[in-house]
Amino acid sequence: MSNENLLLEKKDYVATITINRPEKMNAVRIWEFPEQMISLLRELGQDDDVRVIILTGAGKVFCAGADLDDFLEITTRDDIGPRELRQMCRNFNYITVEMRNLEKPIIAAVNGVAVGAGAAMTMAADIRIASEKARFGWVFIRRGLTCADMGATYLLPRIVGLSKATELLLTGDIIDAEEALRIGYVNSVVPHDELMSASMTMAEKLAHNPPLGIACTKIALNRGQSSSLEMEIEYEAHAQTVLFQTEDHREGVKSFLEKREARFQGR
Numbered sequence: 001m002s003n004e005n006l007l008l009e010k011k012d013y014v015a016t017i018t019i020n021r022p023e024k025m026n027a028v029r030i031w032e033f034p035e036q037m038i039s040l041l042r043e044l045g046q047d048d049d050v051r052v053i054i055l056t057g058a059g060k061v062f063c064a065g066a067d068l069d070d071f072l073e074i075t076t077r078d079d080i081g082p083r084e085l086r087q088m089c090r091n092f093n094y095i096t097v098e099m100r101n102l103e104k105p106i107i108a109a110v111n112g113v114a115v116g117a118g119a120a121m122t123m124a125a126d127i128r129i130a131s132e133k134a135r136f137g138w139v140f141i142r143r144g145l146t147c148a149d150m151g152a153t154y155l156l157p158r159i160v161g162l163s164k165a166t167e168l169l170l171t172g173d174i175i176d177a178e179e180a181l182r183i184g185y186v187n188s189v190v191p192h193d194e195l196m197s198a199s200m201t202m203a204e205k206l207a208h209n210p211p212l213g214i215a216c217t218k219i220a221l222n223r224g225q226s227s228s229l230e231m232e233i234e235y236e237a238h239a240q241t242v243l244f245q246t247e248d249h250r251e252g253v254k255s256f257l258e259k260r261e262a263r264f265q266g267r
Contacts, residue, residue, distance in 0.1 A: 006036055013051040013207040014200065015044050022059030027067040028117060034091035041098045048266065051211050052203040055125060056109040065116020092117060096151040099124035100222055103215035105206050109199035110134040120150035127202060128186040130177040131195040137174035147172065158225055160185050210248040211266035
């Protein structure tokens with residue numbers, strides 16, 4: 001469910017999640033945020049009135065990662081040991097898993113700085129649209145930790161290639177929107193004032209497509225990152241067989257023959 005730190009707005013099959021701690025540059029609380037985010041994603045995954053999700057940040061920043069006050073607390077509390085730290089890391093990692101496994105597209109509308117966990121959440125999205133003011137960085141290496149976090153070593157090389165991913169994860173360098181576009185990390189860069197309208201336009205385009213076809217496509221793309229060509233071809237044949245029997249397929253053919261826009265129902 002939404003809360004004061006995660007705002008939710010729904011309109012025309014599109015749900016917009018806004019990370020809402022602008023006074024903290026939308027830095028997230030390490031103990032509370034993963035559970036809140038995962039719960040909200042699962043809720044939206046079950047909502048038939050939501051076909052696409054937009055993730056953005058309140059104010060001038062997308063998300064500055066984890067709240068450093070919480071990191072300082074870790075160093076002073078006697079009741080936090082390796083077991084608790086491992087579980088905390090896993091909790092954040094599960095956000096990436098949930099975003100990737102969600103059978104609905106997620107668009108990251110990156111309105112400003114996205115570092116640490118913020119960068120990781122943009123990485124886990126399906127489409128990234130960046131404001132000209134966006135910045136991206138995997139910066140844990142500069143905090144005495146590793147940038148091998150929240151699936152970065154799995155996802156980032158698949159987006160920008162191993163060489164560039166290695167550079168970003170080892171240096172902790174922050175790149176601007178144009179560089180992110182050049183290396184293929186973001187899908188597009190738009191003027192800052194047009195970010196949400198551009199993201200909504202993309203969301204509406206996706207929401208217009210058949211939900212079952214969208215879900216099968218996202219599943220196939222995820223599977224394709226780690227399976228063989230032969231296994232993927234078999235899954236594609238299975239998915240098409242199922243989709244051929246849906247009402248949405250019949251509507252797609254009928255609307256084409258009748259020269260009108262299709263009205264897909266997810267059945």
